[in-house]
Amino acid sequence: MWTVICGGKEMKVEEGATLLELSERVRQDYSHDILLASVDGKLSELHKKVKDGSRIEFFTAADKPGFQTYRRSMIFLLVKAIYAAAGRDVLDKVLVDFAISKGVYVDIRGDIQVDEAFVESVSQKMKELVEEKLPLMKRSVSTDEAVDLFGKYKMYDKEKLFHYRRVSKVNIYSIREFEDYYYGYMVCNTGYLKYFKLYYYDGGIVIQMPTQKNPEEVPEFVPGEKVYQCQKESSKWGEALGVDTVGDLNDRIVSGGINELILVQEALMEKRLGEIATEIARDRNRKFVMIAGPSSSGKTTFSHRLSIQLRTLGLEPHPIAVDNYFVNREDTPRDEFGEYNYECLEAIDVKQFNQDMCALLEGKTVAMPTFNFKKGRREYKGDTLTMGPDDILVVEGIHGLNDKLSYSLPPANKFKIYISALTQLNIDEHNRIPSTDGRLIRRMVRDARTRGTAAKDTIAMWPSVRRGEEENIFPYQESADVVFNSALIYELAVLKPYAEPLLFGIPKDAPEYMEAKRLLKFFDYFLTVVSEDIPKNSLLREFIGGSCFHV
Secondary structure: EEEEEEEEEEHHHHHHOEEEHHHHHHHHHOOOOOOEEOOOEEEOOOOOOOOOOOOOEEEEOOOHHHHHHHHHHHHHHHHHHHHHHHHHEEEEEEEEEEOOOOEEEEEEEEEOOOOHHHHHHHHHHHHHHHHHHHHHHHEEHHHHHHHHHHHHHHOOOHHHOOOOOOOEEEEEEEOOOEEEOOOOOOOEHHHHOOOOOOEEEOEEEEEEOOOOOOOOOOOOOOOOOOHHHHHHHHHHHHHHOOOOOOOHHHHHOOOOOHHHHHHHHHHHHHHHHHHHHHHHHHHHHHHHOEEEHHHHHHHOHHHHHHHHHHHHHHEEEHHHEHHEEEEEEEOOOOOOOOOEOOOEEEEEEEOHHHHHHHHHOOOOOOOEEEOOOOOOOOEEEEEOOOOHHHHHHHHEEEOOOOOOOOOOOOOHHHHEEEEEEOOOEEOOOOEOOOOOHHHHHHHHHHHHHHOOOOHHHHHHHHHHHHHHHHOOHHHHHHHHEEEEEEEOOOOOHHHHHHHHHHHOOOOOOOOOOOHHHHHHHHHHOOEEEOHOOOOOOOOHHHHHHOOOOOO
């Protein structure tokens, strides 16, 4: 018999026992299915054997590693079912494109009619595979073999991806005869993948999956049409530029075409900014441009660049940071953990904000506040503002789209903009890059540069940031007049040399080490782009430094 520490308790196990067998012994201690394990601080799939003296923790879909494993495995099951329902010969590509509602939009290309009936056939196939509890097998092949294999399977994005892999081995997963590659760990069999629902939507399939908060509930499909259309347009941009996967980006870097790609992407962004400014200027009743978006979306640089575009149209923009209307620190509400909650609406002096904005709208001169973050107090330093006929206020803050913030301002005077970094680049056709990963990397780099914050601390506070976004930003995104995507196709290749040293600095015994290791593996897919050729007004400069704006 061997001895292990499982969940902080000493347990005896048979030699040769698997983590799956051990998980079944302790299942009653968990509220949800056990999907993944940590063995001595390293993530491990449940088919692995237990080692004598090891320390073991288990994860369910209520934990981030387990949740990611569930969603990744579910995508594999979906792709397998699509190929089974359609037949490999008629499919050109199955593209797992971007997030929508609480699921993912999948674009199916080839000689096939995607309709309600086809979606139902795929759903039925998935349910049959779940009932069979088929193992998700894993084998390791050489990188050269993987390139040949995916060329044969017509998964050309993967074939291209592995041309740039420096590791000698690649892990290939299979359900029966169907083989694929996925970035990360999998559940041990299809029987765990019980909770999903498919929808036919805009010529493709949406797979709706549970949330980390409620792992056994599939939420209602509520498509955000404005955000969806923005994501769809961004994907078309990537395709038009010939760069919609990491392999494509690496090709462009190797061929010497990265500078042109940077200039074209920046020009596309500037063109969009010009269109938004023109739309705002079309109605001179609009006096308040309300900008909101999640953390690290680039709101500050966006505000500066939009202001320049507004000036070219004869308007005089003035930036207003809602953060300057924070209540004094001792009056700030606290969250359920007893910490100051700076992200709730009650942390803002909403009454004073409305009084000042209404006074400005009436042509009065208003003393404008500045919040002293070191002292935790609002201060007045003699700054005043008076609005003339061509003046317009560019108001930036996380509650900008919530009408409770600007309750006294007439709707006709407001123009709302939702900005987010909606990553349009995929690792390959079946492995998408979550937008939240892109934003976390941006924030990690910026926090280290501007605040001296360790990557470990940025990762540790990220769940709290995400909760604040879910409560205060995402519910209002569809109320925006315009949705702007601030993600840059090339940005992760530029952020790589900034982020990697920060991630390597996280010690192995830190709770954030597993997340750091995941992100370091992620960066292995990318070749590096140096930052010297990034324009000074690029939104990316807000994070890496060197911006011509005060950000």
